[in-house]
Amino acid sequence: KNEVEQSPQNLTAQEGEFITINCSYSVGISALHWLQQHPGGGIVSLFMLSSGKKKHGRLIATINIQEKHSSLHITASHPRDSAVYICAVRPLTQGGSEKLVFGKGTKLTVNP
Amino acid sequence: SQTIHQWPATLVQPVGSPLSLECTVEGTSNPNLYWYRQAAGRGLQLLFYSVGIGQISSEVPQNLSASRPQDRQFILSSKKLLLSDSGFYLCAWTRGRQETQYFGPGTRLLVL
Numbered sequence: 001k002n003e004v005e006q007s008p009q010n011l012t013a014q015e016g017e018f019i020t021i022n023c024s025y026s027v028g029i030s031a032l033h034w035l036q037q038h039p040g041g042g043i044v045s046l047f048m049l050s051s052g053k054k055k056h057g058r059l060i061a062t063i064n065i066q067e068k069h070s071s072l073h074i075t076a077s078h079p080r081d082s083a084v085y086i087c088a089v090r091p092l093t094q095g096g097s098e099k100l101v102f103g104k105g106t107k108l109t110v111n112p
Numbered sequence: 113s114q115t116i117h118q119w120p121a122t123l124v125q126p127v128g129s130p131l132s133l134e135c136t137v138e139g140t141s142n143p144n145l146y147w148y149r150q151a152a153g154r155g156l157q158l159l160f161y162s163v164g165i166g167q168i169s170s171e172v173p174q175n176l177s178a179s180r181p182q183d184r185q186f187i188l189s190s191k192k193l194l195l196s197d198s199g200f201y202l203c204a205w206t207r208g209r210q211e212t213q214y215f216g217p218g219t220r221l222l223v224l
Contacts, residue, residue, distance in 0.1 A: 100156075102155035
């Protein structure tokens, strides 16, 4: 079983819809990242969070450390939001670690 | 502003041939540098990271090696490529430990 599980694997929505992508993990972590990978392959970091909630424009990320779960929400979705969204966690290790463990990603397609 | 470059963008190599992928960062000093691989149908996997010149940490045993000859240069190499080395290779940097990662555009490697 992968340490980081994302759902759904694929998501198709109509423009304007509210989108939720989920990420569950099985280890203690010091931080969780949400990344966006465009069709060409380039990756952009959207959020890094260790508690609570962060908002940037139409994107909102939440995390519940006790439940080992995070969600990425997109309000008023647009075709340009179409991309693969990747969740990654930094496991807690003694002395700290540089290692991120990645989910396999959620492919989002927003149709006009 | 900071930028990260990778080259080449695409590479097709025969099995058994050598490999050298280069990553350079501009606009910052003493970055932490990372090499990731994204194989088809799999999540990103950390291969190497470096916190300074000549300092390389390997996360997984493999056919690849990394070097950091200069502060802002990170090189991924192989003496003899395997078919399983095919994938999308991403370089990333952070300002410090356990901070937001900034990814390069990636190199698509196909080993035939």
